[in-house]
Amino acid sequence: MTTTVTVSGGDFRPYEVVVGRGLLAGLGGRVAPLAQGRTVVITDETVGRLHGKAALASLKAAGAPGRLLTVPPGEGSKSFAELERVIDRMLAFQLDRKDVVVALGGGVVGDLAGLAAALFMRGVDFVQVPTTLLAQVDSSVGGKTAIDTPRGKNLVGAFHQPRLVLADIDVLATLPERQLRSGWAEVLKHGLICDADFFEWLAGEGSAGAGGDPEALERAVVRSVEIKSAIVGEDEKEAGRRALLNLGHTFGHAIEAELGFDETKLTHGEAVALGCALAFRFSAASGLCAPDAAARAATVLGAAGLPTRLDQAGTFKAASLVKRMGGDKKAERGRLTLILAWEIGDAFVARDVDAGAVTAFLEAEIAGG
Ligand code: GLY
Numbered sequence: 001m002t003t004t005v006t007v008s009g010g011d012f013r014p015y016e017v018v019v020g021r022g023l024l025a026g027l028g029g030r031v032a033p034l035a036q037g038r039t040v041v042i043t044d045e046t047v048g049r050l051h052g053k054a055a056l057a058s059l060k061a062a063g064a065p066g067r068l069l070t071v072p073p074g075e076g077s078k079s080f081a082e083l084e085r086v087i088d089r090m091l092a093f094q095l096d097r098k099d100v101v102v103a104l105g106g107g108v109v110g111d112l113a114g115l116a117a118a119l120f121m122r123g124v125d126f127v128q129v130p131t132t133l134l135a136q137v138d139s140s141v142g143g144k145t146a147i148d149t150p151r152g153k154n155l156v157g158a159f160h161q162p163r164l165v166l167a168d169i170d171v172l173a174t175l176p177e178r179q180l181r182s183g184w185a186e187v188l189k190h191g192l193i194c195d196a197d198f199f200e201w202l203a204g205e206g207s208a209g210a211g212g213d214p215e216a217l218e219r220a221v222v223r224s225v226e227i228k229s230a231i232v233g234e235d236e237k238e239a240g241r242r243a244l245l246n247l248g249h250t251f252g253h254a255i256e257a258e259l260g261f262d263e264t265k266l267t268h269g270e271a272v273a274l275g276c277a278l279a280f281r282f283s284a285a286s287g288l289c290a291p292d293a294a295a296r297a298a299t300v301l302g303a304a305g306l307p308t309r310l311d312q313a314g315t316f317k318a319a320s321l322v323k324r325m326g327g328d329k330k331a332e333r334g335r336l337t338l339i340l341a342w343e344i345g346d347a348f349v350a351r352d353v354d355a356g357a358v359t360a361f362l363e364a365e366i367a368g369g
Pocket of ligand 1: 144242
């Protein structure tokens with residue numbers, strides 16, 4: 001079964017997110033109507049080895065022949081140097097404004113290829129073919145593209161919506177288990193933000209998805225894409241409601257930064273899971289949500305093999321974490337903005353959060369309180 005979710009409502013051309021199995025083989029048939037000329041498939045070495053040939057063959061058969069442009073795997077490719085190299089290769093391939101960029105890979109490839117597409121000849125169309133769970137449920141939808149600089153992550157970028165997103169559940173079968181679970185954190189995040197029934201399904205029958213069951217994964221991806229699409233349609237540029245998608249990210253980003261963004265210690269998804277657990281416990285400590293709701297959130301995240309307590313990730317100082325949270329680009333004029341919750345499925349944007357209260361909370365968490 002294939003499900004199509006339309007992303008619309010914002011100041012952008014509506015586009016479809018197609019979720020299903022075996023979609024990669026039909027890539028060419030879906031891209032050819034968008035491409036008046038040629039295509040370039042930007043991928044990384046790992047994904048290129050697994051799926052590059054199939055993607056090129058499908059594009060060629062459909063009359064939208066492509067060149068493969070491969071970048072090294074990993075966050076290091078979200079750099080000015082790699083962006084320059086990618087754009088230079090696109091110029092060397094003599095692509096023009098009618099040609100289409102296909103981003104075949106995880107979040108790094110999607111962010112880099114999307115930004116290259118936004119900049120090349122002042123903007124060309126691009127198609128996202130996300131190959132990680134995290135990219136399927138989050139980064140491929142919504143048009144955020146970016147690279148990192150030595151001063152921080154995602155600091156240089158553009159909003160550039162894709163023309164089409166193809167989320168093929170079958171490609172998730174080759175994902176390492178830890179990466180799958182990391183993507184599952186973003187799936188659970190969507191339930192925690194605005195859909196308590198979905199969260200309880202993920203905790204029960206749907207939990208097989210965290211272990212790779214394709215049917216559960218498909219349903220989890222579809223619902224996540226519906227949730228994200230609705231939010232992006234309302235608030236493309238993150239003036240308000242889109243910030244809800246950052247649940248767990250301000251705590252999580254600070255923890256990742258303290259660990260030097262070392263994915264061997266803590267993946268982004270693990271940091272988000274831990275951040276969600278902290279956001280719920282802080283909400284409970286602030287009298288905003290019931291302690292039972294915070295405990296339930298942590299239980300379900302933990303049952304999916306995700307960390308929910310700081311000591312599972314490393315040794316931290318509360319003041320250092322709060323400093324990192326204040327330095328987060330989501331902070332406004334030195335005040336902490338956090339995504340907090342009234343209950344599971346009902347998160348909200350809290351501006352003006354008292355940094356002292358967050359420090360005291362984290363001190364108690366570190367002390368095991
Ligand atoms: N990943 C959060 C967003 O797209 O807004």
